[in-house]
Amino acid sequence: MLKIEKLAGIDIGSNAIRLLVSNVITNKKNDKPSFKKSALVRVPIRLGADSFIKGEISEENKNRMVKAMEAFKLLMEVHGVTNYYACATSAMRDASNGEEVAKEILEKTSIKINIIDGKKEAAIIFSTDLSEIIEKDKSYLYVDVGGGSTEFTVFSKGKIINSKSFKLGTVRLLNYSKKDSQEIWDEIETWIKHNTKKLKKLSLIGSGGNINKIYKLSGKPIGKPLSLIFMKAHYEFLKQMTYEERISELDLNPDRADVIVPATSIYLNAMLWSGAKKIFVPKIGLADGIIKSLYNNNI
Known part of the structure; x- marks a missing residue:
């Protein structure tokens, strides 16, 4: 017998806020559930521009967040969502009024926002199913680039070797x-070289909205990695274009057109420092990890 459950994940990042609604389909004949995206809504509220420069979330962006959460709540009701989890990362983590804003949003919308640290953020993202990419006898550097921070995880032969979150993200780089x-x-650079020096034929796994967009622009078939040569050339290509050209010629959203350049530099440097010659892009993110973690009762 088929069972369908609707779960939602809310990712409050430094560059944007996302709501992902997924159908979790289980069948008695097959113990493994399938996760099918039902809806994805992205709102370009750049909290990092407040937090990393002024040290707090502005009144304007707080009000925009309240409206976004009210809208997300209604969307979850319409979709028939049975359970959700909302988490905020680097921007609200670093903002002096982050907890205060989360409390006000809870009072006004009944949406509870969990402000998580970098380690939990990495663990949630890492809970996504990477079995189609990972080969158990090989080594990988998992790189998740956000607006306020980047999470790095080194794993080899199916086991995590080390992981760390750094306060280097796309929005921060624009303002640092x-x-x-x-x-x-x-x-x-020191951390990557130290943790990958004994690993041979290491590959990168990249996650985040920017690498997903780069992958789409590449025209590569799903599942095929991007090469180091491509990433070098694409970085130079993006750098030579103006902000306006990236919007008009590459059809990028305005809040993507500026951050895609620093994001590419993070992935590229991670490849150079780890010796990786290719990067896999499974198109997963924090919201996907939230759905998986909710289903498995891990959050």
Whole structure:
């Protein structure tokens, strides 16, 4: 007998806020559930521009968040969602009024926002099913680039070797001084080289909205990795275009057209420092991980 359950994940990031509604389909004949996306709504509220510059969420963006959560609540009701989990990452984590904003949103909308740390963020993303990509006898560096932070996880032969979250994300890079960003770049380079130096033929796995967009622009068949040569050339291609050209010629959203360049630099440097020659893009993210974790009662 077929059973269909609707679950939702709300990802409150530094560059945008997302609602993912998924159908979880189970069949007695097959113990393994299938997850089918029912709806995905993305709202370009750039909380990181507040948090990383002013240190707090502005009144304007707080009000926009309240409206977004009210809309998400109605959408979940219409879809018949039975359970949801909302989490906020780097921007609200670093904002001095992050907890206060979350409390006000709960009072006004009944949506509970969980402000999570980098380690939990990485664990939720990592809970997604990577079995179609991962080969148990090989090594990988998993890189999830967000607006406020980037999570790195090294794993080999199916086991996690080490993981760390760094305060280097696309929105931060747009606002950091060259000196501030260089210090973190140096930390990341040291960490990656130290944790991957003994691993041969390592590949990257990239997640996040920017690498998904890069993959789409590449025209590669689903499942095929992007090469280091392609990533180098694509980075130079993006850098040479103006912000306006990226919108008009590449059909990027305005809030994607600026951050895609620093995002590409993070993936590219991770490849160079780890010695990876290819990057797999499974098109997964925090919202997907929330759905899987909800189903498995892990959050």
